[in-house]
Structures are given as C-alpha cells and as structure tokens.
Amino acid sequence: MPRTLVFFHAHPDDEALLTSGTMARAAAEGQRVVLITATSGEAGLAAHNLQDRGLADVREEELVRSARMLGVQRLELLHYADSGLHGDRIPTDGTTTLCQTPVAEIAADVAKIVEQERADVLVTYDAAGGYGHPDHIRVHESGLAAATLADTPQVFAVTAPREPFAIGARLADRLLPLPEDFSLEQFETAFTPRRNISHRVNVRRYVDFKRAALRAHTSQASGADIRTISALLDLPRPLFSLLLGTEFYQRLR
Numbered sequence: 001m002p003r004t005l006v007f008f009h010a011h012p013d014d015e016a017l018l019t020s021g022t023m024a025r026a027a028a029e030g031q032r033v034v035l036i037t038a039t040s041g042e043a044g045l046a047a048h049n050l051q052d053r054g055l056a057d058v059r060e061e062e063l064v065r066s067a068r069m070l071g072v073q074r075l076e077l078l079h080y081a082d083s084g085l086h087g088d089r090i091p092t093d094g095t096t097t098l099c100q101t102p103v104a105e106i107a108a109d110v111a112k113i114v115e116q117e118r119a120d121v122l123v124t125y126d127a128a129g130g131y132g133h134p135d136h137i138r139v140h141e142s143g144l145a146a147a148t149l150a151d152t153p154q155v156f157a158v159t160a161p162r163e164p165f166a167i168g169a170r171l172a173d174r175l176l177p178l179p180e181d182f183s184l185e186q187f188e189t190a191f192t193p194r195r196n197i198s199h200r201v202n203v204r205r206y207v208d209f210k211r212a213a214l215r216a217h218t219s220q221a222s223g224a225d226i227r228t229i230s231a232l233l234d235l236p237r238p239l240f241s242l243l244l245g246t247e248f249y250q251r252l253r
C-alpha cells in the first residue's frame, strides 16, 4: 500500500534545502508526495530588483519547477505573506504575514489538505525553526496543531544535528570577519541536539534530484551576496553528496 507523505514548508526553496532527498526517494519508491508551502518567499534576497509581488511570482514558478523535479503529486501554496527574517515585515499590499496569522487559522488550512489526502505522515519543522526564522517557527507550531486536528498518525520535524553547526559557528566567530548581526547564540540553539534525532534518511542516491531542485530556485542563487544555495551548488559532487546525502528527522508524534 503506497503511503501519503505531506511536507509542510515555509518558503519556496526550503523544500529543496531541507527535504528534497526524502521527497525524491519517497516518490521513486511509489509513495504519494504532497508539498504545502506557506508563503511565496517574497521577502527573500534576489539578484534582480524584484520585490514583493514580482518576486513572489518568480519564486512560485521556481517552486513549481522544483516540485515537478522531485515527483511531487500535489503542490499547495497557502499564499500567506512572508514575515521577513525578523518576523516584523509589513507587506505593502495589505496582506497578512504568516507570523501575524493565528496558529489555529494556519493549522486549519493545513489540516484541510492533510485530511483530504488522508496523510500517513506529516513533516513540519523543529521547535527551533531550524536556524530560527520566525516563519519556520510558525510552521512548526501550526504543523503540529494541524496534525492534531487531522489526527495524523505520524508527525516528524525535519532538522539537523545542532553540534556541527555550533562548532562551525564558534570557529567562524574566532577566525572570520562576520556580519554585525551574526549571533553565536543562534547557532547554539539551532536545530536539534544530536541525541534527539530519531531518523536519518539516506538520500545519497538522490542528491542529483536535490541539486536540480536547488538549481530551480535561481532567484535565490544569483544574489550579490554569497547565498547558501549558490554556495552549495558550487561544491564538487562528492562533497555535496557527503554534506547533503543524509536528511535528519525527529519524530514528534
């Protein structure tokens, strides 16, 4: 019996960065893969002077391409406004950001889809929201609430072991010139302590799908700043596979 897995993400490109290997593997193994993305990521950084609606349209198209490459059978965009890196963005078009929306309202939207799908598994974010983006924390809270509403049998948080990031951040703090808003504390509390990680998914055979999904998000790879995505895509294939060949989950329920 094929199972249905629903992945709930905050912004276009999060699916590529965090769960694309698992999604591609599940789809290849005959499971039904559904992707829900809360916002259109219009507060993200981009090369072209795109902002708000213009950038939202571009990022939605990129998300559609990424989802197609990963074998996603249903993609739902919830169209909440991006809250921005500090969670205090006020959209110029009067729309409501994800962080301004009550958790119960978001959860009801997500639960509707999860129920239609009779999902066996819901994947949301960890309690830290990964590295702490306010929209990611909102996805954790509303994902959990949606799973309760829909009575989803299995709920996981996509995450990563905290320790290597904290070690890297401490090294960088000592050795590198860092931006003013660099916060060592943020890394010490990011993601999940290694001992709480319950599942490691081997996706080494699917790293080419992951690369392709990342490459679909070109607006995030071509900025003037060094962006995570372009930095990852520049890695030689064996190193990319080593770093991104495992995806980590914590069972929440």
Ligand SMILES: [Zn+2]
Residues within 6 Å of the ligand: 010, 011, 014, 133, 136
């Ligand atoms: Zn995000």
